[in-house]
Amino acid sequence: MTTSTPAGHARVAADAPHGPAGGRTALVFSGQGNQWLGMGRDLMAREPSVRAVLETADDVLLGATGWSLLGELAASEGESQLADPAVLQPTLVALQIALAGLLAERGLVADHFVGHSLGEIAAAAAAGALDLPEALHLARLRGELMRKAVGTGRTALLGVDAERAEALIAVYGGGADVAAWNAPEATLVAGDAGTVEAVVAELTGREVFARTLPGDIAFHSRFLEPLRTEFTEAARGLLVPRPTSGRVVSTVTGTLLEGGTDSDYWAANLREPVRFVQAVDTLLELGCRTFVEIGPHPTLGPSLTDCCAHRGVTPLVLPTLRRGEGEQENVLRTLWELRRTGAVRAAAPAGGHRVRFLTAVTAETPPPALRGRQAQFAARAAAKALTALGAAVPGDGAATATVTWDSTDDLAPEAASVVAAPVAPGADTAAVYARTPGTDWLRLATARPGTGTVPTLPDPAELTARCTARRYVADTAVASAAQDADDVLVRLRPGTGTGRRAHLELAVRITAAVLGAHAPIELCDVTGYDDTVAGDRVHVARMADGTARTTVLDAAGRPLLHIARSAWRTRHTAADPVTAPAPAAAGTTEAAALDLDALRAADPATRLTLLTDWVREAAAAMLRTGVDRVPALKPLNRLGVDSVIGLELRRRVAAVFGAEISVVRLLRGATPADLAADLDDWLTDTPDAGPGTAPVCSAPGAVGPGPDLDDPADIERLLDDLDALSPEEVDSLLGRLADDAASEI
Known part of the structure; x- marks a missing residue:
């Protein structure tokens, strides 16, 4: 078995933008394992289009199986049958299809679709390669066959690449396969319980991440080979071939899915390993830079980020639902984020129906x-x-x-x-x-x-x-x-x-x-x-x-x-x-929108509150999260602010206030309240300053603005001894290097 990326997928398209604000958009459909009791209830209550899809799905499944999809979504813990894969898999597919339809209804135009394992059925349906009844019948059949897979072995997630995983499997008897390329350093293996557990014990002893997953099914391995023929025969006649228009990237092959799908393909989806890394490589080559995970809880975000980082790309990765949280709010937050960053375009769907919610949202909304x-x-x-x-x-x-x-x-x-x-x-x-x-x-x-x-x-x-x-x-x-x-x-x-x-x-x-x-x-x-x-x-x-x-x-x-x-x-x-x-007005800047004179005239408590809110909102925008997730008293470096985001925040402060903040101060644990206090001191001490001037807002006791670093020899010297630098020198160095990098893009 080879674990190399298919030829032609190792190169990222040279003309594709490498930032989260550009590029194409892919919908990424997760597999099973992220379900939770109560998923879908909030959306059914608040979104008529979601309820319409799920009610149609309920009719399809009730006639074929005798159990109610709507009843399962409303079931209590004691009543739920989601532990049965024959119930769980069509339920997840129906919810994912409804989610994709909701995003399209709200103006999201996806360029490509990809699905991890079971999620590939929903991805094909969202792309138009399957209709809703076909997708549900495939998922139902797949789930019913998975009942027969119980007892085939164990599955484990390893924090190593696939080559190393295969080598360890060989050492312990070769009784397992690579079941999924999840990320460059995250590999799923499945097979004989003794082999899998021995590999996990070996890596754990070396303090390398390794975890055996619950259950006794050897997913996507040779141990499911007997189910391939049964799936092919059972699914024959269920499908009407439809072209995918070059929009679906297969995780069976890792390449674009050409033409339609047949029962042989979906049997391979059950048996063959999941080539998620290769599929993401293909999406990157196609110019995708924005990835929206479709599922009841985000599980693929880290894998997507790692795959992109391996190719030198910074993606925008967003979830749809989160376990136990308000579902409509999370969907709307993601849609708002996509519109705010300009990552997607809003367009009327087929049929000329008016797009709701996103048609007038701008960066200021x-x-x-x-x-x-x-x-x-x-x-x-x-x-x-x-x-x-x-x-x-x-x-x-x-x-x-x-x-x-x-x-x-x-x-x-x-x-x-x-x-x-x-x-x-x-x-x-x-x-x-x-x-x-x-x-x-x-x-x-x-x-x-x-x-x-x-x-x-x-x-x-x-x-x-x-x-x-x-x-x-x-x-x-x-x-x-x-x-x-x-x-x-x-x-x-x-x-x-x-x-x-x-x-x-x-x-x-x-x-x-x-x-x-x-x-x-x-x-x-x-x-x-x-x-x-x-x-x-x-x-x-x-x-x-x-x-x-x-x-x-x-x-x-x-x-x-x-x-x-x-x-x-x-x-x-x-x-x-x-x-x-x-x-x-068009072209209005944040600097023009903030009234510094009014801030100075406000009472001290109000001014400090407004400044703290401004810092929290600016940081939340850069971290691509909600402002409620940026507490005033939590260090920004613990929320994910690194040197790159710190530089961007410094530029934002300079544009709005005409002041400079210390990136090193951010990296050493400054909170939004700390930065607000610095800005408050500057506003009250420099009444005539404004955008265009740039005094330094630094930690108490800091001295001077630091060297200009015009001499390349100075830059080399500083790079050799960063630990000995003053905060001002590091700020100046980071700013200079960032400006140089920007000039070469």
């Missing part, structure tokens, strides 16, 4: 998923409060109620418990309490009777005639939106929701999206009219003080729910109402 989740949670709390108060009842002239938030803590919606009750027997005030596991109950909000003022309701016909300027509103319930001055009229997607809670949630979510706000501070004079009809439109009127007036309307223009006034907060500001920012 904040991630809407975070805002939407907290607004939705706030609506849930408000609905509980109104129910407890008994104030909002169907019918014209219904009583009004006001909900005021007593806490601005952001609780994780999927983990929070919420209760509401009158504050005392017979009281006309109700309180809402919430907690997450391991925390005490928190008083979240208070509901009281409203003023009873009869609201001024909008005239739907007049609004429709006046609101003609197209407007983007980042919410999954929105079909379209139009604006006139401070009035925004949103048309909802069909079947969005019926009932008081659904109407309130729509009002709160849409208002948050229109204002660019995070969560409400107060909802004043909430009036419910009819909770038996589905919402059709939402009108949001922005007030001069940053508050809003919101009305949910039915298809005939009748009011269903009205909020006379709502006050809001941003993600990082606890109490101040927010006014939605005007769209940035």
Whole structure:
């Protein structure tokens, strides 16, 4: 068995960009092993297209197997059959196909598709080489055959290359095969249990990573050869050959998959080793630099990164779902990241259907998923409060109620418990309490009777005639939106929701999206009219003080729910109402967008908070993660900030503030709060400075800006003795070398 990369795949295309912002995009479908109880539930509840795919898949599988896909996704731990490969494999394939469809619906245009082991079935379906029933029947058949593979041997993951793995197998009797080339230094081996365990023990004794995987199946090895013929015969007649249009890269061969696939190919997918390294080499040669992993939890990211690094390429690798986390939020975060970095283009899918969500997202657009989740949670709390108060009842002239938030803590919606009750027997005030596991109950909000003022309701016909300027509103319930001055009229997607809670949630979510706000501070004079009809439109009127007036309307223009006034907060500001920012003009820079004079005029605590938030957001953008994953007091070097990212952060600070920060200070454990304090000192000490000047923001006690390093001999001397350098010298050296490298690209 050879482990060399197929000829022609060792060279990375010379004209392909080597950075994460360029190149083509590949969808990478993971195999089994990353499943978790509850996967897919959030997406089914929030994304109609995902539910439609899974419902169709349920019909296909129910007729063929007698078990329900939707039932499995909703099953409890004691009811779940996902341990059975005949259930697990078609379930994973269905979820992956639904995920790929959701990404396409939101504007992601993939150039190539690749799948690891089982994931190749979903990859072929997403590329159009299989239809949904064919993919499901193949996965079902594959899973049923895997039942017969139990007892064939063991599988282990080794932290060595395939050549060394083969050599060790030979030493211990040769009773195993290379089952997968996962990465240049990560190899899967499978076969006789004695051979596999001996190899693992040998490497463990040498302090080299080696781990035997659970179960007793020798995946992708000679021990599955008896299943190849059975698979070929059983799958014959299931498939209608369809061309792949040169878009699928096979992990059976490691090369582009030409033409369609037949039963022989899918039998080989079960038996042959997974040539993932070779497939990634092919994708790199084709110009792919962005990789989106399709699956319930990211497992291929490290392998992708290592494969690319081996070829001298820095990729952008993004997940879709993560175990136990909000699924819609994670998908939207990845889509936002792709749009923000310019890694992909948004285009209307076949049939001319309008692409939702990404059509108007730019580099300045904040991630809407975070805002939407907290607004939705706030609506849930408000609905509980109104129910407890008994104030909002169907019918014209219904009583009004006001909900005021007593806490601005952001609780994780999927983990929070919420209760509401009158504050005392017979009281006309109700309180809402919430907690997450391991925390005490928190008083979240208070509901009281409203003023009873009869609201001024909008005239739907007049609004429709006046609101003609197209407007983007980042919410999954929105079909379209139009604006006139401070009035925004949103048309909802069909079947969005019926009932008081659904109407309130729509009002709160849409208002948050229109204002660019995070969560409400107060909802004043909430009036419910009819909770038996589905919402059709939402009108949001922005007030001069940053508050809003919101009305949910039915298809005939009748009011269903009205909020006379709502006050809001941003993600990082606890109490101040927010006014939605005007769209940035083309070419607007971050330096121009930040008002340094306003920062200097702010009180010290506010200024330091704003600077800390700015550093966190800048670092999060460079680390390609959410700002919530960059704590203010955590050292940036522990979050992944290295010298390259440090240099980019230094350039960003220089562009915005006209100051320099020390890269060495970053590498030695500075936190976002530390850098914010440095910038605060500089802002208050240099009132006339701005972009174009560049004093050094360094750690206390640092001296001078360091040498200019114009002499190549100085650079050679410094490279020979980096440990003896001052922070200023290292910063200057890194900056000079980075500039030199940039000039050669």
